Structures are given as structure tokens and as C-alpha cells.
Amino acid sequence: MSRTRFTRAVYAAVRRIPPGTVATYGQIAAAVGxxxxxxxxxTAxxxxxxxxxxxxPWHRVVGASGISARDDPERAATQREKLIDEGVAVTAGGRIRRDRSR
DNA sequence: GGTCTGACATATT
DNA sequence: GAATATGCCAGAC
Known part of the structure; x- marks a missing residue:
């Protein structure tokens, strides 16, 4: 099976993201070492x-410029809606307000 | 087991 | 802000 220690650590880190907050991939990566x-x-x-x-809550993980989803636009839409539903301020461009990230 | 791809980041121009 | 270049690591073939 492909889930390595790194992957599990990533999942754990994402699980630790407080509701109404988003973290960047860089933050997650740094969190797992x-x-x-x-x-x-x-990729994970x-x-x-x-x-x-x-x-x-993978939807709480966004790129440095907000929601990326270069592979699936649908995913981006879903993620954006979920974030908005959680109270995260997501702009029309998919970017996140700085007070909600970092 | 080598190579390509990818939901990225950071620095530089 | 956008485009380009480089580094990084894991997963899929």
C-alpha cells in the first residue's frame, strides 16, 4: 500500500486544521517535517x-494563491463552497482572505 | 527500479 | 501581478 509515514502525517496535520481556517501546502509540509x-x-x-x-478536511488545504485544483475544476468549486460554508472568506477568484490563512 | 507527473513553494526578472 | 527557473517529495506506470 502506498500510504507512507509522510502521507499519514499529512492527513494528521490536515485533520488538525481548526474549522473556519485554511492552511497552505507549504504549511502542511512544514508541519510534517x-x-x-x-x-x-x-499528490498525497x-x-x-x-x-x-x-x-x-482536505478542503481546508489551499495553495499559496488560494484554491488551485489544476487537475479538477469541480474539486475547486466544491472546496470553495465548503470553505464558504465553514465561514472562510473566499473571493470569487478562489483566493483566501489573509486573516483566515497564515 | 528508473522515469514522469503533479491539488506547490520560493526566488528572480 | 504574471512569467520563468529551480528544488523538493511522493505516487503511478
């Missing part, structure tokens, strides 16, 4: 299994 592995965080979440998607 790999400040330069933002990309790995992306991209291959996030459904059963884990239920317990991991």
Missing part, C-alpha cells in the same frame, strides 16, 4: 481515498 515538500502534500491529497476524505 518537510518544508520543501509542498508538492508531495499535493490528490490520491486521498474516499474513506479518508470523510475524515480529512
Amino acid at each position: 518537510h518544508p520543501r515538500a509542498a508538492r508531495a502534500v499535493g 491529497l490528490a490520491r486521498l481515498p474516499r474513506h479518508l476524505a470523510n475524515q480529512v
Whole structure:
């Protein structure tokens, strides 16, 4: 199975994100001990299994410029709506207000 | 087991 | 702010 220690650490870190708050991939990567592995965080979440998607608030993880979702625009829309539903201020461009991130 | 791809970041121009 | 270049790590083939 592909879920490595790193991946599990990422899931754990994402789970620790407080509601109504978003974290960047860089922050997650740094949280698991790999400040330069933002990309790995992306792939790990991209291959996030459904059963884990239920317990991991992946929608709280955004890119440095907000929601990225270069692979699936639908995902971006879902993520944006979920964030808005949680009270996160997401602009029309998919960017997050600085007081909610960082 | 080597290579390509990718939900990225940071620095520089 | 946008475009370009480089580094980083894990997953899929």
C-alpha cells in the first residue's frame, strides 16, 4: 500500500486544521517535517481515498494563491463552497482572505 | 527500479 | 501581478 509515514502525517496535520481556517501546502509540509515538500502534500491529497476524505478536511488545504485544483475544476468549486460554508472568506477568484490563512 | 507527473513553494526578472 | 527557473517529495506506470 502506498500510504507512507509522510502521507499519514499529512492527513494528521490536515485533520488538525481548526474549522473556519485554511492552511497552505507549504504549511502542511512544514508541519510534517518537510518544508520543501509542498508538492508531495499535493499528490498525497490528490490520491486521498474516499474513506479518508470523510475524515480529512482536505478542503481546508489551499495553495499559496488560494484554491488551485489544476487537475479538477469541480474539486475547486466544491472546496470553495465548503470553505464558504465553514465561514472562510473566499473571493470569487478562489483566493483566501489573509486573516483566515497564515 | 528508473522515469514522469503533479491539488506547490520560493526566488528572480 | 504574471512569467520563468529551480528544488523538493511522493505516487503511478
